[in-house]
Amino acid sequence: MHNERVDQVKVLSPTGMLGAGFPEATIERGLELGADVISVDAGSTDSGPYYLGASQPKTTRAAVARDLRVLLKAAAGAQIPLIVGSCGTSGTDSGVDWVADIVADVLADEGLDLRVARIYSEQDKDALLKSMEEGRVHALPPLGELRPDTVRSCTHIVGVMGHEPIVAALEAGAQVVLAGRATDTAIAAAYPMMKGMPAGPTWHAAKIIECGGQCTSNPRAGGVLATIDAEGFTIEPLDPTVACTPILVAAHMLYETVNPFEMREPDGTLDVREAVYTALDERIVRVEGSQFHVADQHTIKLEGARVTGYETMSFSAIRDPHILANIDDWAGLMRTMIRQRVEQTIGLSEDKYAFDLRLYGHNAILGDLDPAAGPPREVGVMLLVNAPDQNTATAVAKIANPLMLHLPTADMDFLPSLAFPTSPAETERGAAYEFVLHHVVDSITPTGMFRTEIEEASHHG
Incomplete structure (x- = not known):
């Protein structure tokens, strides 16, 4: 038994x-x-x-x-x-x-x-919206009260x-x-x-x-x-x-x-x-x-994710000692040049897309908290572009391509050649997602938000 x-x-x-x-x-x-x-x-x-x-x-x-x-x-x-x-x-x-x-x-x-x-x-969105109307959904810090449009925006929601x-x-x-x-x-x-x-x-x-x-x-x-x-x-x-x-x-x-x-x-x-x-x-x-x-109250935590946009990634590598000695200034110039070139070329303002420039080998992991002093020996530059559609994300990354390959520091009078590890240099990553639910539902019963199916054993040796 x-x-x-x-x-x-x-x-x-x-x-x-x-x-x-x-x-x-x-x-x-x-x-x-x-x-x-x-x-x-x-x-x-x-x-x-x-x-x-x-x-x-x-x-x-x-x-x-x-x-x-x-x-x-x-x-x-x-x-x-x-x-x-x-x-x-x-x-x-x-x-x-x-x-x-x-x-x-x-x-x-x-x-x-x-x-x-x-x-x-998996949770039905209409059922969750009803639970919200009944006051049975509560936020966990640091999130605030759940909004119906957040629930509707999720591609998948599960109860834990x-x-x-x-x-x-x-x-x-x-x-x-x-x-x-x-x-x-x-x-x-x-x-x-x-x-x-x-x-x-x-x-x-x-x-x-x-x-x-x-x-x-x-x-x-x-x-x-x-x-x-x-x-x-x-x-x-x-x-x-x-x-x-x-x-x-x-x-x-x-x-x-x-x-x-x-x-x-x-x-x-x-x-x-x-x-x-x-x-x-x-x-x-x-x-x-x-x-x-x-x-006093049994609760089920919710997890949900939604699309934030579409990503294209590009990666370049720097070994030039002069650029590396001035890497933060170079990265600042790169960010400025990308924004300017995107505006000039496809008329896209900064609020219509986003990009992240990460310097691996310098401060990509700890950022300003990195205790290391002195210039790095080599740096991998990762450009990650996020836009409302894939074509736009890739267009921004391609506009950045000549910069990722040849951008000099402000005081250089020639174009350096940096190194792309892949051809093509741009990799389309598809949809990007974010977690948006950090909330709990007051359970009516401990099993009520879940569905169970039991199959009869059918494989006989």
Whole structure:
């Protein structure tokens, strides 16, 4: 029975990102240690808004298929569930279907017979506008009140689910759960919560193992196993040559959190102020004292992206020591010349397009904060143009082309030759996107904003 209570639950986290790879031996080791469930994250917002805006996966199909083949065979052999969250990178409906298609291929290839649930997290704009009218949508800092036109401008909007829709799918008999956008922790917390483990240790353990082996002495060596019980949890690397230490485990609460002692989930807040981290031996850590405070109002966070324009990129390289000795003045001249030439050539004023000039090797990363003194040895100049349409963006980049190739400093009496690494020099990047939603919706029920479909197992060996 799915809902029978147990003394402990062992969660196997193979990697921080489905498709990133892991040694197959670490999965075998996790099964030997008695894993009750395999949970793996397949998505992120770390790589920017394109993947949500365009509903495209960051990972390649071959890498996802490789990882899923190992995990599906392991789950089937051990008769334990496999939970995948934020399918297709951003958790859009097509991302869930993309992963589901790969799963179906693997199941057919391997002759495996597993019930697969798809949980869809994309949000209907009209339903969101109705929630706004009802006063159930609230801004998270630093954004202000959500405007209807912002919702309408998004190409895709997802709600970030907690553990509840995943639990519902497991209780309905799913052996493989493919979730749309979910909190990284909900994926690992769902099965232990269903089995009656306490919320404090469960959510804390889920946070520590969300990135696989990142909480270990060698993050490249594979994942970890968390054993959650009534008093706390232990965490052990799946590679026997790798260690967890109290510092490494505690440090993961600093990762991707606003507050190192608290983390908000849809149904409440994890509080680790009283947590005590103890080394049981050289490589296994025990954690006790984690608490969870249930919120008065269950909330679902929204993520949405929209097109900001179309981009064309050009790249040139400078090795001329005189230009490099005066690189900031040269870049200032370049910016002025581009604006002037665009106005002269196609009559476009500055408010009709935008461009960014980044000096890699000088200050492209830190800007004015860069502590380095003295001229750089070589600099890569990246021009990134954004305009309302692709043709305009490319036209601006092409107008800049002679400048990117031959612009001298103000005191040079000849034209230098700089270096384009590609021909043509301009690369059309297509639509550019921005995140525009940082808001939550007051939930009516924890599962109400999500749709679940469970397929009957149909592949027989």
